[in-house]
Amino acid sequence: MAFSTNFKVLGTMTTTLLLLTAVKASIAIPSTGTTSLREEAHKKNITIGSGAINPTYLEDPVFAAVLAEQFNSLHPENEMKWSFINPSPGHYNWDPIDRLVDFANEHDMLVKGHGLISSCCNPDFVVNITNPEALRAAMTTHFEAIMHRYEGRIDRWDVVTEALKTMGGGLNANDFSRQLGSGYINEAFRIARAASPRAKLYINENQVEVLPGKRQELQDLVSGLVADGVPIDGVALQMHITEVAPVPGVITDMVRFYKALGLQVEIAEMDVHTLNKTLETQIYGAVIKEALEAGITDISFWGFTDKHAYTWVPGAKPLMFDENYKPKGAFYATHSALEDFVDEC
Numbered sequence: 001m002a003f004s005t006n007f008k009v010l011g012t013m014t015t016t017l018l019l020l021t022a023v024k025a026s027i028a029i030p031s032t033g034t035t036s037l038r039e040e041a042h043k044k045n046i047t048i049g050s051g052a053i054n055p056t057y058l059e060d061p062v063f064a065a066v067l068a069e070q071f072n073s074l075h076p077e078n079e080m081k082w083s084f085i086n087p088s089p090g091h092y093n094w095d096p097i098d099r100l101v102d103f104a105n106e107h108d109m110l111v112k113g114h115g116l117i118s119s120c121c122n123p124d125f126v127v128n129i130t131n132p133e134a135l136r137a138a139m140t141t142h143f144e145a146i147m148h149r150y151e152g153r154i155d156r157w158d159v160v161t162e163a164l165k166t167m168g169g170g171l172n173a174n175d176f177s178r179q180l181g182s183g184y185i186n187e188a189f190r191i192a193r194a195a196s197p198r199a200k201l202y203i204n205e206n207q208v209e210v211l212p213g214k215r216q217e218l219q220d221l222v223s224g225l226v227a228d229g230v231p232i233d234g235v236a237l238q239m240h241i242t243e244v245a246p247v248p249g250v251i252t253d254m255v256r257f258y259k260a261l262g263l264q265v266e267i268a269e270m271d272v273h274t275l276n277k278t279l280e281t282q283i284y285g286a287v288i289k290e291a292l293e294a295g296i297t298d299i300s301f302w303g304f305t306d307k308h309a310y311t312w313v314p315g316a317k318p319l320m321f322d323e324n325y326k327p328k329g330a331f332y333a334t335h336s337a338l339e340d341f342v343d344e345c
Contacts, residue, residue: 049073285333
């Protein structure tokens with residue numbers, strides 16, 4: 001059975017690579033001069049993805065070709081957040097996510113669901129709910145509609161995103177905590193598990209790799225969820241880095257902590273914001289190297305081309321490919337980290 005399964009996976013990957021080679025030959029894609037990230041990731045059973053994928057970007061054939069060539073996973077930017085996908089009761093804007101899921105299926109890619117519960121982007125009909133039971137019912141209806149539609153096609157979900165204040169100091173006050181208290185996180189995961197029993201469920205958080213106090217807050221929050229029997233599978237580290245890389249060992253320590261709780265850790269939205277190109281390259285290489293050695297097998301970036309990048313550092317170019325899809329030092333540092341990684345498990 002193991003031989004048959006491995007043969008099937010190998011055959012699927014080979015077919016995908018042949019199709020991507022044909023696509024690349026028909027579209028002018030700048031050469032990297034080396035293998036793709038997804039080829040190197042496949043050798044090590046690593047998921048390598050790009051988030052922040054707006055479906056309209058796929059209309060650019062070069063964007064679509066590079067995305068499919070380099071990555072084996074994708075997820076949306078905002079298109080799955082509540083006000084975007086479900087702006088009014090009973091009305092769902094499925095087309096953007098359908099386009100992403102269809103693209104992923106065509107190119108043998110995974111899809112991650114992002115944004116079921118977020119402190120931003122909630123429609124008026126949710127914001128105006130004043131009864132806790134009515135809010136629970138709305139959450140259940142919303143989760144079931146989305147998760148049932150993509151059952152078997154989206155394998156993992158950010159159930160709650162940015163539950164903590166950006167710089168730490170407690171929970172974000174949002175439309176859910178105001179009605180349900182801190183228990184809204186617990187309830188969100190239980191509703192998600194009931195809606196999709198087989199999917200992996202993550203809590204998604206930012207800045208914990210650079211803020212020790214917030215890192216402890218997240219550990220305390222997640223430890224409490226596990227102790228209460230909440231069906232959480234892992235922690236998604238956003239990893240939006242500004243100027244300074246995480247202190248060496250911090251990623252490893254976080255992985256060890258959550259692994260001891262029986263949880264997985266992924267990097268979910270990595271980018272690097274600096275005007276120093278050499279520093280950008282060094283940070284990409286150091287973070288990916290440590291993440292792989294720590295046991296992280298699911299790594300996604302917040303986009304891949306500076307053509308569609310967002311930055312809070314004026315002039316920064318935070319992604320691995322430039323505006324013309326040419327690979328940068330950050331690409332080669334990431335590629336080398338994947339190529340050099342030896343899984344000793």
